[in-house]
Amino acid sequence: MVLLSGPNLSGNELKYIKDCIDTGWVSSVGSYVTDLENSVSKYVGSKYAVAMSSGTTALHLSLKILNIRKDDYVIAPNLTFIATLNAIKYTNANPILIDVDEKSWQMNLDLLEKFLNNKTRQVNGKCTYKEDGKIIKAIVAVHVLGNMCDMLRLVKICEAYNILLIEDAAESLGSKFKGKHSGTFGNVGCFSFNGNKIITCGGGGMIVTNDENIAKKAKHLSTQAKADSFEYFHDEIGYNYRLTNVSAAIGLAQMEQLDKFIKNKHYIKDFYINSFRNIGDITFQAINDDVFSNWWLFTIRSKKQKSLLESLNKNKLQSRPFWIPMNNLPMFKEDLYVTEENISNLIYKSALSIPCSTNINQEELLRVVECIKKEF
Numbered sequence: 514m515v516l517l518s519g520p521n522l523s524g525n526e527l528k529y530i531k532d533c534i535d536t537g538w539v540s541s542v543g544s545y546v547t548d549l550e551n552s553v554s555k556y557v558g559s560k561y562a563v564a565m566s567s568g569t570t571a572l573h574l575s576l577k578i579l580n581i582r583k584d585d586y587v588i589a590p591n592l593t594f595i596a597t598l599n600a601i602k603y604t605n606a607n608p609i610l611i612d613v614d615e616k617s618w619q620m621n622l623d624l625l626e627k628f629l630n631n632k633t634r635q636v637n638g639k640c641t642y643k644e645d646g647k648i649i650k651a652i653v654a655v656h657v658l659g660n661m662c663d664m665l666r667l668v669k670i671c672e673a674y675n676i677l678l679i680e681d682a683a684e685s686l687g688s689k690f691k692g693k694h695s696g697t698f699g700n701v702g703c704f705s706f707n708g709n710k711i712i713t714c715g716g717g718g719m720i721v722t723n724d725e726n727i728a729k730k731a732k733h734l735s736t737q738a739k740a741d742s743f744e745y746f747h748d749e750i751g752y753n754y755r756l757t758n759v760s761a762a763i764g765l766a767q768m769e770q771l772d773k774f775i776k777n778k779h780y781i782k783d784f785y786i787n788s789f790r791n792i793g794d795i796t797f798q799a800i801n802d803d804v805f806s807n808w809w810l811f812t813i814r815s816k817k818q819k820s821l822l823e824s825l826n827k828n829k830l831q832s833r834p835f836w837i838p839m840n841n842l843p844m845f846k847e848d849l850y851v852t853e854e855n856i857s858n859l860i861y862k863s864a865l866s867i868p869c870s871t872n873i874n875q876e877e878l879l880r881v882v883e884c885i886k887k888e889f
């Protein structure tokens with residue numbers, strides 16, 4: 514099987530893991546955790562980075578630290594991976610889902626602004642939903658597939674309406690808007706190092722922030738909120754969400770190769786776009802001039818989505834449909850969905866992600882192209 518987006522473990526991974534084993538530092542304390550945090554904060558340009566066991570736990574803790582709780586609303590795009598919405602639900606808050614832009618596939622900021630303008634009211638410096646008076650406390654912006662919306666506009670919207678901003682940057686390590694790294698626009702940014710991401714720790718995540726208190730709290734809560742270095746005194750309900758040293762060792766070796774991985778993703782993107790430019794009705798995600806995307810997961814749209822998926826997978830070229838829009842899942846059916854044309858559904862019905870691992874070879878790329886061309 515040619516993998517959709519598999520890990521590329523061709524650097525110092527084994528050497529660093531061996532070091533963990535040789536020294537016995539395999540668990541949640543160790544120098545690789547700190548080294549990975551320093552490497553990520555330096556790369557993205559944030560003051561702080563705190564390693565987490567996954568992107569999902571990074572999102573959960575970020576929401577928790579920003580005091581999102583029962584009866585709050587959190588705005589999120591309707592087209593995202595389930596983890597974004599799960600993290601909101603873990604805090605007992607409710608999502609307000611915003612439809613996406615047809616070209617970029619990111620949250621539609623026109624719709625967002627229209628909604629905030631028409632349906633909310635400021636009460637004591639807080640943004641409240643007119644219908645029930647509940648507070649809209651945060652927006653989770655998701656950088657879908659490594660692309661980004663107009664982040665400067667989004668930051669301005671958040672400031673104007675007194676709403677906190679969390680970036681679900683799980684897919685966008687290496688992506689920038691006007692030269693500023695994803696994850697560094699909001700109060701907090703969350704990355705994922707799951708096996709299919711641009712770098713992997715096996716499983717892992719990272720919170721980045723410029724706020725010292727948020728960083729300290731993230732470390733505290735992710736290590737069971739232990740408040741005394743000797744006695745088992747815990748000052749609140751904490752979590753076991755810290756990344757292990759072995760995972761961080763893999764992550765550090767991966768960070769050393771990140772620029773190469775991004776270059777490879779760009780080569781793959783150029784190859785596919787050139788190959789499919791005039792083939793049938795195939796279209797691509799549009800990247801605005803202000804965005805540098807890491808092109809994490811190459812995804813095309815076509816009315817032939819179903820037959821393409823069938824043919825690719827039959828030929829052992831692992832390909833996947835896009836996420837089912839959140840408003841179509843049973844857990845979120847009752848939640849508010851702000852839309853005019855239900856673009857999320859149009860994208861879901863036509864999009865498919867095709868093999869684009871950073872170590873895919875030319876022969877495999879050609880096989881994918883031939884397989885797709887045959888369907889037209």
Ligand SMILES: Cc1ncc(COP(=O)(O)O)c(C=O)c1O
Pocket residue numbers: 567568569570593594596597655681683684704705706707716717718
């Ligand atoms: C948009 C998005 N958010 C959150 C996550 C969750 O990250 P993890 O799998 O590391 O928990 C992922 C990926 O898995 C993702 O794609």
